[in-house]
Amino acid sequence: MVNRYSLRDESGHPVESPAEILMRTARVVAEAENNYRSSGATSIEIREKFFEMLYEMRFMPNGRTMANAGTKYGQLANCFVLPVEDDLGKGTDSIFSVLRKAILVLQTGGGVGFSFGRIRPKDASISTTKGKTTGAVSFIKVYDTAFWVIGQGGGRRSAAMAVLPVWHPDILEFVKCKSEEGQITNFNISVGITDEFMKAVKKDDDFTLRHPENGEMYKMIPARELFSAIVDSAYKNGEPGVLFLDTANASNPVPHLYKLEATNPCGEQFLGPYENCCLGSINLREHVKKFSNHKFSNSQMKSQYMVDWDKLAETVQLATRFLDNVVDANKYVTAVPEIEEAARRVRRIGLSVMGLSDLMYMVNVRYGSAKGQELASQIMEFIRYYAMKSSVELAKIRGPFPGIVGSIYDPQNMTWSVPKPLIAHKTNFGRSQLDWKSLIKELKQDGIRNGAQTTIAPTGSIATISGLEGYGCEPVFALSYTRHTREGAEREGKEWREMYYTSELFSKLLIAHGLTKSQRNIVLEKVRKNGGSCQGIDEVPKEIRDVYVVSSDLAASEHVRMQASMQRWIDNSISKTINFPPNARPEEIAAAYQLGWATGLKGMTVYVEGSRQQVVLEKKIGPYETKTEKQVTSEELCPECGTPMRKEEGCSTCPACAYSKCDK
Incomplete structure (x- = not known):
């Protein structure tokens, strides 16, 4: 925590302890209380509550909040989406105007997503010069090169997401643009999938590619041919991901303002033009409690723990207030005023979770099982309920988000309804009943403070700080594995050092x-x-x-259904990887995509073990409690999101969030 988030002196040395980092964060965020006279508590009282929640690690804000709170720049958000129009430089949203804005955002530590769907296709006519256009992928490469250049100073490299809708004429070139590792290094890529396309795949029909400028037909192609290209590319190196645009827009809280077209680099945040989102995650492992003095027997293992629902409700409500305060405490990028305007108009927050698999280990429920899907669903419904309840209470004091009229939460014409679970809630996990009826009545009367409340982020860095074994909503990677790191390697005269990790929960149970x-x-x-x-x-x-x-013990369908069980209660999206063994076939990837679409996922990422040249966590054989002298060339785990990092030109870079460390 100190190395990543502490303030530093002039020589670059950390000057804060972990407690001081958390107190600074709590103080800056609590000061937003002073904007509201009738907040119900003083900023000092709220500061103490925030600090206690952070110090007990019940909740952790995103990295930019802890790193930048109280600093000169004070930019507290991690996620942004910027619009890109088919114009080289005249308009405010033109290709190169947005590139400039993106660089300013990236300099503050934010990650940026773009849809390049409005760019004319390759070889379209240019009326002014009588020449031909170079297409969407060419401009993605321009952005990528610019981001690479500004990232050469070391530290945090640029993080970006490029999205292209499946109907765009350049879609096949886009799908294959990262087929060779190293071609595009600062972007994740995702295809924006439509229901029309998935239905055409199902029926083996042709699919229409359309001109971005007028929607007219460009040409027809077999839907399954394009689908196979997407599947084959993802099978080979994990990209592109897929975003189910129609599903995302079906729950778009502000359809009167915009359509959702793109996400942040990790994929958990669909955002409108210039929107950003401040994220924070509840540590589920800190929300269990003992309920009996059980002694293990040889025949049966009964759990000593259950979910502490009362504590969870308290944390959710306080964390929601914390994140709403971040919207006010944030020092937005002044050179891009549209960002602050968009943030305050909808007041999106992203309340996430981490340590779901830790909790399931402790309460004796198998991740991926029907019972596991139900427990995950019950937990996320509970969190959504209390996040909304807190947001409604804040609306009573501070007012609803300014863009509420015309939204799905418009008190005069509310179209939002309580979601239905993917799997019926039949098991008694000790949870109290949720009074959705009363909450909806209050919402219709007072509105809601935040246009979106929940998400599930990858949480790599903050989960590690919190001592968790499972990042975000992911299953545990392995009960024992080898991690490659440069930390301490120089003292041993090596480029890399191997560290042997073992699950604490597993060891204690043995x-x-x-x-x-x-x-x-x-x-x-x-x-x-x-x-x-x-x-x-x-x-x-x-x-x-x-x-x-x-993770490797689970069938792909179990991964998908776990994600889908939670997605029902998440009003934004989920960052999760569907893992496949090395011997998986492309047809299995295709089946996972089809199941994800059918069960209501908003986005999917797949990864076949060993498909990328650079891998971070190896489940390799190694001596227990001994050191190895073997030199290692593979990469380490990204401390931000837990993704395998790649090594290129002396720098280890995360392909998901683009965190980077460069050789000295």
């Missing part, structure tokens, strides 16, 4: 079941040989194996 140290060491070595999984290892009690699954 101890609780009476395994000796030597027995545990044998188990952990077998787990490493088994790709980080305890499945099929007889020395691990069955009741542990039934619950302690890792």
